[in-house]
Amino acid sequence: MTKDITLGLREVLWILRKRRKLIIGTTLLATIIAGVVSFFLLTPVYQSKVSVVIGKGNMGETGTNYKYDEVMMYQKLMKTYAEIAKLQSVAQETVKNGNLDMTTEQLKSSVKVMPQVDTQIMDIVAESQDPNKAKIIADIYTEEFIKKSSDSMHGGEVKVLDKARASNNPVKPNKKLNMAIGFFLGLMVSIGITLLLEYLDSTIKTDNDVAIVLDMTIMGVIQKY
Numbered sequence: 001m002t003k004d005i006t007l008g009l010r011e012v013l014w015i016l017r018k019r020r021k022l023i024i025g026t027t028l029l030a031t032i033i034a035g036v037v038s039f040f041l042l043t044p045v046y047q048s049k050v051s052v053v054i055g056k057g058n059m060g061e062t063g064t065n066y067k068y069d070e071v072m073m074y075q076k077l078m079k080t081y082a083e084i085a086k087l088q089s090v091a092q093e094t095v096k097n098g099n100l101d102m103t104t105e106q107l108k109s110s111v112k113v114m115p116q117v118d119t120q121i122m123d124i125v126a127e128s129q130d131p132n133k134a135k136i137i138a139d140i141y142t143e144e145f146i147k148k149s150s151d152s153m154h155g156g157e158v159k160v161l162d163k164a165r166a167s168n169n170p171v172k173p174n175k176k177l178n179m180a181i182g183f184f185l186g187l188m189v190s191i192g193i194t195l196l197l198e199y200l201d202s203t204i205k206t207d208n209d210v211a212i213v214l215d216m217t218i219m220g221v222i223q224k225y
Contacts, residue, residue: 011212012195014208015194015195015198016191016194019194019197019198022190022193022194023187023190023191023194024190025190026186026187026189026190026193027183027186027187027190028186029186030182030183030185030186030187030189031179031182031183031186032182033182034178034179034181034182034183035175035178035179035182037178038173038174038175038178038179039175042172042173043129044129044170044172044173045127045128045129045170045171045172045173046127046128046129046130046131046134046166046167046168046169046170046171047125047126047127047134047167047171048125048126048128048131048134048135048137048138048164048165048166048167049123049124049125049126049138049162049164049165050123050124050138050139050141050142050160050162050163050164051121051122051123051124051160051161051162052121052122052123052124052142052145052146052158052159052160052161053120053121053122053158053159053161054074054077054078054081054120054121054122054149054156054157054158054159055074055120055156055157055159056074056155056156056157074120074156075118075119075120077153077156078115078119078120078122079115080153081115081122081149081153081156081158082113082115082122084145084148084149084152084153085113085122085124085141085145085148085149086108086113087148088104088108089148090141090144090145090148091104091107091108091111091141092104093144093147093148094107094137094140094141094144095107097140097143097144098136098137098140100136100137107137107141110126110127110128110137111124111125111126111127111137111138111141112124112125112126112127113125121161124138124141124142124145125138126138126141126164127171127172131166131167131168132166134164134166134167135164135165135166138164139163139164142160142164145158146158146160
């Protein structure tokens with residue numbers, strides 16, 4: 001059994017070595033295509049984030065303390081506040097008050113509401129092809145969310161911890177990741193094509209083919225004049 005496995009691996013390695021030009025060429029081509037698409041064809045997307053904390057009213061006053069039960073209560077209420085932030089009305093007011101040239105659905109697809117697990121902190125993340133526009137969306141969306149939550153959840157307060165900033169570093173596309181994916185896809189596809197071609201090829205071309213077909217050791221080779 002071990003001998004059969006060894007012979008099988010040896011045959012596969014020989015096949016891959018025989019068609020190494022196909023494998024190398026296909027892998028390089030896939031990597032180059034992924035690089036060209038990532039660097040020249042895909043539009044960069046920028047991200048801006050606002051972090052808010054949710055708690056009881058008058059959080060800014062000195063001496064405002066939390067009991068353990070209150071902390072647990074507001075942590076459980078994070079899901080409710082997150083759902084308020086995702087409301088259609090919040091997105092509509094953001095588009096209206098920000099004079100944004102986009103539909104409500106487009107805005108909702110560009111904004112992510114991300115509550116931090118086991119905390120009272122929530123992030124509102126906006127994405128856009130323009131870094132300044134991403135910042136504007138994050139700021140106005142947060143303002144509308146705070147207004148809506150104040151009207152809906154009495155006794156609680158939403159306070160901004162970190163304001164939005166315009167970033168010059170795009171979050172998409174991830175060029176290195178795309179090229180790595182292109183490399184591995186090219187490698188896998190080229191190996192698959194190589195094995196398929198070898199499987200479909202029933203001709204005998206070399207002395208090694210003779211040894212594989214006959215399962216015998218070659219004692220000698222007659223040279224061609």
